[in-house]
Amino acid sequence: MDITARPTGDGDLRADCANCFGLCCVALPFTASADFAVSKPAGRPCRNLDTGFRCGIHTRLRRSGFAGCTVYDCFGAGQKVSRVTFGGTDWRTAPETAGPMFAAFPVVRQLQELLWYLNEALTLEPARSLHTEIRALLTETEALTLLGPDELPGVDVAGRRRRTGILLDRVSGLVRARARTRARTGRRPKDRRGADLMGARLDGADLRGVSLRGAYLIGADLSGADLRRADLLGADLRDADLSGADLTDAFFLTRPQLSAARGDTRTALPAALDRPAHWR
Template sequence: MSQQHQDPAPPQDRRELRADCANCFGLCCVALPFARSADFAANKDAGRPCHNLQQDFRCGIHTQLREKGYSGCTVFDCFGAGQRVSQVVFGGTNWREQPSTSQQMFQVFPVMRHLHELLWYVAEALDLPEARSVEPQLRRAYAEVDGLAQGSPEAILAIDVTALRGRVNELLLKASELARAKVPGKKRNHRGADLIGAKLAKADLRGASLRGAMLIAANLTGADLRSADLIGADLRDADLRGADLTGALFLTQAQLNAAKGDPTTKLPASLTRPTHW
């Protein structure tokens, strides 16, 4: 049997790669640090529970996060890492019940988030018809990352995340190039560009590379971003009202949640319109 048939396919609905807070021990509210800023109303050290976290691991101000100064929480996405660490890696035993495992759990969580984010991107690349020529490599990459995510806490902490992301990113870049090649005409290359506050209203960015671009507070009203590669782009406060993001590559819910939009913003079918738009 060929390697292609042995490698597991990613779930079609990517349910396991979506946050399920009801089955998580509030790990993002404990494991991660945040500094007092426009995104967070207070300082918090890594490993210390947020003062808004309740005994049942739910957020006490979940419906008022933006009003209470915690907009940073509304744009965070663990890609399902929280429930996997809570229910699988640590077998459903929470850090309050077994404090001796808490620090290890908090260290595993951010590593698992990296793994799940990679799984999300690879799953999306596998959905691209234009990337069929690299499908076997993508399936092997998915199998490798998923296998690592099934390891013990010690094995997960030993993963060289930087090296892994580098290898997988080469495949994602190839898939992106193949998908964007279908867009006619010359495509803009803004990879890693500083576009903070840029005036890009009604700009033709079809098939553009915006990988890692800084688009904070950029004016993208009415811009055409169809098939643009947005992996890692910083869209905080970017104005997407009336923009067309149909088929945008590697766009995540967290990026949308950080941006501004309205009912006329066109989105990929896999993502939902943020409630605060």
């Protein structure tokens, strides 16, 4: 399929549940745990999904035992698959579309997440020398999200993630180098990518320009920490305490990461991200 893609705007990467057929509530499985009150296999509608494809307990998900739903983000894949890939035909009206639709959704969701990172990379001035490469990869990835339902299952998502990760790593190096220059320090922050920092006491720590890519920060105390220009791509922030932390210029941070963490009104966030509703 010959597709010419345009750069994705921020609005295209935000979930629009009103234009989605409840795909995250049907296509994905979940297991009874601290995050989900019940188990559900992939392809079966959640018991809380109403006839209008909306969550019947959306305003009380956490207290109803479905905290896992509040930290999930499709990055706009739901409405794209519902309205573009399947042209507005829903799986209830046309049951034959259910299987292909549920198979397409996770593929597009992963591609949309990559678009989130690539779009952010284009806003990072220290990486300006890479912007041409970033735009080219963004356009290619956007084109993949517009493939038809028969073609999407064949997309090499893992390969696309590897290729994107290599480019974003180069972006990260340029951005973090600038952070060290502005701090006027000769230090080279320790690369903590993939580090096991579960429950670590990092309150008030100077983490400017540090790579925390893929780090395990579950339950870590990051209260009052300086995370400006820190690379947080894929960092596991579940139950991490971000109270009073400065993440103003932290990059490759997503809404699901923040929703999984704890914070307060003193937590400084990047302009593109909203404060989670459950933060005190």
